[in-house]
Amino acid sequence: xxxxxxxxxxxxxxxxxxxxxxxxxxxxxxxxxxxxxxxxxxxxxxxxxxxxxxxxxxxxxxxxxxxxxxxxxxxxxxxxxxxxxxxxxxxxxxxxxxxxxxxxxxxxxxxxxxxxxxxxxxxxxxxxxxxxxxxxxxxxxxxxxxxxxxxxxxxxxxxxxxxxxxxxxxxxxxxxxxxxxxxxxxxxxxxxxxxxxxxxxxxxxxxxxxxxxxxxxxxxxxxxxxxxxxxxxxxxxxxxxxxxxxxxxxxxxxxxxxxxxxxxxxxxxxxxxxxxxxxxxxxxxxxxxxxxxxx
Ligand code: SAM
Numbered sequence: 001x002x003x004x005x006x007x008x009x010x011x012x013x014x015x016x017x018x019x020x021x022x023x024x025x026x027x028x029x030x031x032x033x034x035x036x037x038x039x040x041x042x043x044x045x046x047x048x049x050x051x052x053x054x055x056x057x058x059x060x061x062x063x064x065x066x067x068x069x070x071x072x073x074x075x076x077x078x079x080x081x082x083x084x085x086x087x088x089x090x091x092x093x094x095x096x097x098x099x100x101x102x103x104x105x106x107x108x109x110x111x112x113x114x115x116x117x118x119x120x121x122x123x124x125x126x127x128x129x130x131x132x133x134x135x136x137x138x139x140x141x142x143x144x145x146x147x148x149x150x151x152x153x154x155x156x157x158x159x160x161x162x163x164x165x166x167x168x169x170x171x172x173x174x175x176x177x178x179x180x181x182x183x184x185x186x187x188x189x190x191x192x193x194x195x196x197x198x199x200x201x202x203x204x205x206x207x208x209x210x211x212x213x214x215x216x217x218x219x220x221x222x223x224x225x226x227x228x229x230x231x232x233x234x235x236x237x238x239x240x241x242x243x244x245x246x247x248x249x250x251x252x253x254x255x256x257x258x259x260x261x262x263x264x265x266x267x268x269x270x271x272x273x274x275x276x277x278x279x280x281x282x283x284x285x286x287x288x289x290x291x292x293x294x295x
Contacts, residue, residue: 003242005179008147011101011127012054015177015242019100019124020049022173024056025065025072036077036274041103041132048131058231064222067285070276071267075203077274078265078291079172080108082201086168087111091199093167094139095119095156097148097186098174101128110139117161119144119152148174149182153189166197175205175251176243184249191258200260200294204251208288215240218283252292260294267291 009016026042029035050056057065083094083104092114096102099118110116116137118125122145129143146155157163169190175183190200208214222238255262267289271277278285 003244006147006149008121008123010123012049012052016121016124017054018173018177018239018242019120020045020054021057021065021239022072023101025069026076028069029073029076032073036073036276037080037107039076039103039107041106041135042101045101045128045131048127058229064225064282064284067278067282068287070271070278071285071287074267074271074274074276075172075291078270079170079201080104082170082199082293083108083110083168086199087114089197089199091166091168091197093117093162093165095161095167095169095193097169097171097190098177099128100124100173102172103132105137105139105141106132106135108138114139115142115160116140117142117144117156117159119146119148119156121145121147148178148186153193156193161193163193164195166195166199167193168199168201169194170201172201172203175203175248176209176245179244180246180248182244184254187249187251187254187258198295200255202251202292202294204264204290204292206248206250206288206290210245210248211288214283214288215245221282221284252290255292255294262292262294264293265291 011017011020023042023045026039027046029037030039030042087110092111094114094116096104096116096118099120105116105118116139125143125145142159144152144155144159146152178186194200219238219240252262252264268286270291271286
């Protein structure tokens with residue numbers, strides 16, 4: 001599915017379905033021997049999507065998703081820790097950009113009086129609202145249904161966001177789906193909305209991730225997996241087709257240049273730290289991402 005400047009999607013389509021892929025990985029983690037987190041909501045999203053006609057990935061794609069499961073688990077845990085630490089530092093306002101089926105507003109131990117704003121495409125957030133209609137969030141929850149290429153800061157303020165309050169903002173599994181210019185604008189806006197004492201957490205995709213040789217190896221592995229399974233391309237779309245593969249500003253550099261105190265950890269190091277080394281020798285098993293935190 002080719003991307004366009006103003007494309008939109010439902011939860012079972014294109015970029016929306018990537019949120020289901022992540023939820024599926026989380027549901028697997030929740031039932032593993034020693035889970036890094038518990039997320040009872042993830043399986044509920046999968047069941048609700050299946051009830052709408054969505055199909056679980058075919059067996060060989062499932063194998064690929066399993067290969068990235070330790071990465072997905074480590075990533076979830078890292079962002080969980082970020083929000084819990086932000087709360088420990090007194091931050092009571094959170095903004096989850098491209099929240100997808102992230103259930104942190106329901107499952108994390110938020111401070112009393114915390115508010116969690118979630119931004120994503122309207123149909124993604126309405127699927128989430130329908131699925132969790134009978135569940136009580138663990139903080140005040142505010143859905144802000146808007147595309148992140150539009151004027152989301154205005155939508156956020158109109159929904160009650162207070163730019164004078166310190167905020168914990170997170171961008172997990174988002175940046176490759178934004179054009180490079182859209183990424184720059186995103187950080188300018190986060191910066192503008194961040195009162196003193198704010199924090200930001202980002203899964204960053206830099207030059208190493210978008211390296212043409214790395215991406216070509218990744219594609220070739222996917223082709224071989226499809227071939228071995230006798231599958232065709234329409235059955236197993238490559239998420240790389242949904243990315244904007246363009247040169248990008250380095251997130252850590254951008255934040256430092258704008259006065260943030262930054263710490264960074266590469267995916268492989270993070271996974272080792274959580275005792276979750278890559279589970280298979282595919283390029284996707286340890287994506288070349290960097291986890292960047294600014295304070
Ligand atoms: N952050 C969630 C997580 O880690 O579970 C979801 C990650 S999922 C890979 C990507 C999410 O980004 C989807 O929910 C998609 O709808 C959202 N997204 C991508 N581009 C977007 C845009 N331009 N505006 C709003 N949401 C967007």
